[in-house]
Amino acid sequence: MSWKVTALAPRPIIEAALIAHEDAWDWDSEIIVSGSEIAEDKPDDWRLEAWLDRKPTRADKAALTRLFTGKAPPFQIEELPETDWVTQSQAGIEPIRAGRFYIRTPDFPASAEPGVVDFVIPASQAFGTGQHATTAGCLAMLTHMKAQGLVIRNFADIGTGTGLLAFAAFALWPRALGTASDIDAVCYDVVYDNALANGIAMGSGLGQLAMTVADGMENPVLQANSPYDLIMANILAGPLVELAPDFADALVPGGHLLLAGLLETQEAAVRKACRRAGLRLAARQVNGDWSILWLRKRHRYDGREA
Known part of the structure; x- marks a missing residue:
């Protein structure tokens, strides 16, 4: 099974988190991170998503939290069925x-x-x-x-x-x-x-x-x-x-x-x-x-x- 962590925030906050992710030289390569707008009619509302092949640990959640300057938005954590998400998307x-x-x-x-x-x-x-x-x-x-x-x-x-x-x-x-x-x-x-x-x-x-x-x-x-x-x-x-x-x-x-x-x-x-x-x-x-x-x-x- 795989897991997904989602955080919703305004676009500048998510973009800053994505930049912090790129700059994190010691980032765990098994945590795949991406960001996108929630919908075409809501261009300022974005989400950060992280995929893992394990249940997120306290250390995983701490690493994601550190991507945000100040208080991180709430994380939504969900278990996903086994799927090739790249092919699916x-x-x-x-x-x-x-x-x-x-x-x-x-x-x-x-x-x-x-x-x-x-x-x-x-x-x-x-x-x-x-x-x-x-x-x-x-x-x-x-x-x-x-x-x-x-x-x-x-x-x-x-x-x-x-x-x-x-x-x-x-x-x-x-x-x-x-x-x-x-x-x-x-x-x-x-x-x-x-x-x-x-x-x-x-x-x-x-x-x-x-x-x-x-x-x-x-x-x-x-x-x-x-x-x-x-x-x-x-x-x-x-x-x-x-x-x-x-x-x-x-x-x-x-x-x-x-x-x-x-x-x-x-x-x-x-x-x-x-x-x-x-x-x-x-x-x-x-x-x-x-x-x-x-x-x-x-x-x-x-x-x-x-």
Whole structure:
């Protein structure tokens, strides 16, 4: 059985708690936390939800309480039936159009619109179906980058989830070398299955995707395949700040970095870390509350902030 803890509060309080969660370096990885608005017609009323595979202990509840500044809102604790909640939440979701891409589950037919790249991404244990604003924003930004004349020969997708962003990069630059990684080992098989369903070749050659399980950039496959023309990372603001120097080191001079997974309120901290690493902002988009950043590595870094 699994358990869920829910706290209701105004949006600023929940957003602050989510930021505190990202900054908690010693957070128990078995406690999965998310936040969202309660309903579309109540945009200022939010909830924080935490999922555990055990009954919440006193220590678990204390950890959640520490996410809130001042008095924490009351917690509602409920026992849940054994369910794959990621699959459940993604089942039957509507297709989306983002940039040149049409993303759907197998429940829906392919798009008949000319020039649109169709991807089938089933509901699965990995995140990244394109429905989230950050993934859709990345697809739109990749389309914009291609329209600006970028030529990508070697890319990496960090925190790939379902593999969708890597697949999109191949659709735009089909002869590139591609590398994808995720900290979650379940993504390894998910990416392979999705690649097969979408006609993406797995391997280490031109037009092929190499998949590895990695925490950050210190991984033999990622290091062997670097330096990259393009790195994509749709993860969380905290890791983006921490990994900014590693991303810069793994890019060729003038290389490109596409970042997402950060709220607008977190953008300043991420951009500051990138400036210190010699990465300059080329373009930004906002999709809902989320920022999508395109940055470029200087051809020659002189140690000063942009």
